[in-house]
Amino acid sequence: MIMTPGVRRFALTTHVTASVGWLGAVVVFLAHAAIGLTNQNPQIVRGVYLVMEPAAWVALLPLAVAALLTGVVQSLGTTWGLFRHYWVVCKLLITAGATAILLIYMETFRQMAAVAADPRVDVAAVGNPSPALHAVLALAALLIATVLGICKPAGLTPYGRRIRGESLQPERRSAAATWLYATAGLAILAMLMLIAVHLTGHRPPSH
């Protein structure tokens, strides 16, 4: 069902507020992560890792879910559709992937908070580079989603072309292939980076 112009403006305002708000929240997390790694005051260092988990529940996760849901509404309620344009499919993959990783990462936040709350653990063992690495990756992914949303680069998926009744011209096929390779490349790169982060042992120190 296509939205009326007024409803569309309202829905778009909600979508941009939620999704770009999520990006801003990630910047704040990156700032906290940097403070946790560099600050010399033990209370501040412990406090940073203690506050990350509740702050993620209150800000990061609701904004991530809101960005995903409002994005789907914005796609289905307009002629953009959910699977007709490569840029929309890319945003869906980026947002759904980042939200899923965040959900899994909530347990890591919980573990880091438990370590920070334990007075037997030396403050040197409380500092953990994992939140900074994850925040940088999330920031890059959300910046790509923002650029895609604003630039809306051309490129119809095979499904989008079928809806429009267009045949697949050779030059369009190569544009479609470029999009597909770019998306697959980005997804693989993100996965490799995450695997590397976990394999290099950037986990909360155990005690």
Ligand code: HEM
């Ligand atoms: C964190 C992730 C996201 C960010 C930062 C983001 C950002 C934006 C921005 C800034 C716009 C406004 C562009 C403009 O009209 O000039 C926009 C529009 C749009 N976004 Fe997103 N978005 C995100 C996730 C999603 C997702 C997951 C979907 C779909 C599954 C989506 C679908 C759309 C659509 C269809 C529009 C155009 C709406 C219209 O023309 O009325 N977005 N997005």
